Amino acid sequence: MPANMVSASPTPKEVESNEKWIQGDRSRHARWWYSTFHCVTAMIGAGVLSLPYAMAYLGWGPGTMVLAVSWCMTLNTMWQMINLHECVPGIRFDRYIDLGKHAFGPKLGPWIVLPQQLIVQVGCDIVYMVTGGKCLKKFVEMACTNCTPLRQSYWIVIFGSLHFFLSQLPNFNSVAGVSLAAAVMSLSYSTIAWVGSLAHGRVDNVSYAYKSTSSVDYMFRVFNALGQISFAFAGHAVVLEIQATMPSTPDKPSKIPMWKGAVGAYFVNAICYFPVALIGYWAFGQDVEDNVLMNLKRPEWLIAAANLMVVVHVIGSYQVFAMPVFDMLEKTMMKKFNFPPGILLRIVARSAYVAFTLFVGVTFPFFGDLLGFFGGFGFAPTSYFLPSIMWLAIKKPKRFSTKWFINWASIVIGVFIMLASTIGGFRNIVTDASTYAFYT
Template structure:
């Protein structure tokens, strides 16, 4: 692996991976949790995500006395390598791999949906009489990903990732400013979830889905070690941890500002009437070109972030194939076909389940919650073995248990939402 990145490159890789389109769904979370519940959930998820990301950073380098050239350090460059190191080869892969693949592919599916929807919104602004169906834009987005997927490795994604980071910050700023301009008249906007007409089951399912929608916003952990792996260890830098920590802190400060402002200002502007994607709530008017520009920023960002997430899947699949060949390498034609097949598969699933809010909740529950919030503290407990009933032991076990419960409840809520929405959806009708 080529290790030539600097901490600044790590920052924009991390921002592209962390500050995703999930931020546009955060105002809708408040429509189920209310002001108090929404803010508490944002604060809790930020703290836990920040802490668990650092746990992964600290476990990237482990002792290896046989590695003289590496100063007695072994680097765990992928999440699955960390799980294998702590749990053993068979158990590590069995515990982590299914969740990680669901995260990486799930985010790609969700980004196909939001990318296609945003592209459609932009095209409708250009031509209000546009007759192309929603599904057409998912296919266009997928075609763009086919071309980007031919980039040979993660190191070649630097400029793509930088562009994605800039775009994500830009559309967050637009969402905040446009929401702040709404100035709702007193009494015209409802902020009380209990005032919305819902059955008790719908209310409970909405709360479950809202909780894991927030958790979906923190999926960057699944590429944290791949990002850290691009930092070199040399005479100037004896460890990657200080540089990675610096980048993580900057990433989370930027992420926190974006998440809190978009969620709070967006909910204040529209209340419980806010859409799953806050940008789609704005009506046409003299400033609609700004919203259209934000839609295109979303398209560019998720196109870049999609590659950050799917690239580890390419690497895993190609490594598995190479182990099965006589020459230990994958034929370039086979490699290209493999990548194209994965992108086509992701696009097809996006066409079949184009429900942004429910997808965020589902993948947040079944995959991002375990890999972001549950597994890092569990691996830390097994690796470091802190004193039983000590502060570190109790904090990490609390996170394992509470986030496990959240994941189960969120899965139920998201599946309920998808089943309900799919009953009226027709794939080529919209």
């Protein structure tokens, strides 16, 4: 065999380089407000614009109750995740999978946690591809009425192409500026959505009655609506990675600034979600679109600006959810395929991921149905009940105590939402796909 074909053992310097790449960026200098806008960017996204549509299937009472209960439940599980980050003295669980290994064991933990986290992150990025493309199309059509119209698929491709470049940013700290801009945009377009709906007023002959359809179809649509609401609470999948960027000392552990930032994010969450859901449903009733901005026509410049804000926001959101996936892909390629660390690894791994999410988004652009399906299948576990299960496994609260009951209530409700919305979302995708012309 030629000498250049012999696989030489890595030198100590190469081993050290590989380890540094695998370990990733370990600088921990983020401040509490970093967690606020990262969490806002992760949570407030495509889901907020579909909340009035979910209300149209749930109605005033059940819809408001589900939204309020979800807000309280996920705030509690967010608190649990933040406190479990350093539940073992001297050890920081910087990733969801690390905490899963500690809670369920090194073999079982990855099988429980990793699939759910990947579903959330990849599912979000697929939905954001669709959302970004649709809103970019809407913006250009409103801003340039004489322009030649393009297929929706082309707009999704145009939006997705930007991420081939942004995905080369190395870590969370490097996307802080993008994330901050995205958080500001989310607050802005949510405000435009509910203020625009309020200014529009109720449409003629508005109806708050349940949509007229078969009882079986309606049941599945209700299930899907539960998934759409759970999709709106998505920050848990990346909360440990966000907290990992913060400094921590025995006197001031990272959970203090992280919780401060999370509370700020949930305050922003509340002033976005509840007005959009309630006022959007009040204005358009059962005829509201699965993206409430599509119902608003006047003033055109403001609605066009709101659609552009959505585009900016989902650009940042895509990167926030993609960063942990990039990290996992690069480590897998290095460990399983002996791919050398460096720029080529980053380009290949990240470009392949962007291409995959772009392809799926172009092929299945069912905005509302995708929200319901991914919301149930991935978001309900990671945001509603997996943190509670890990809390019971690690902290072991006294049986029948208040904390014990709260955690079991979260588990029962979360499992129901997961099963119902997954079934509803998948059935609706199949039903809608039968009437959809692909790649149009």
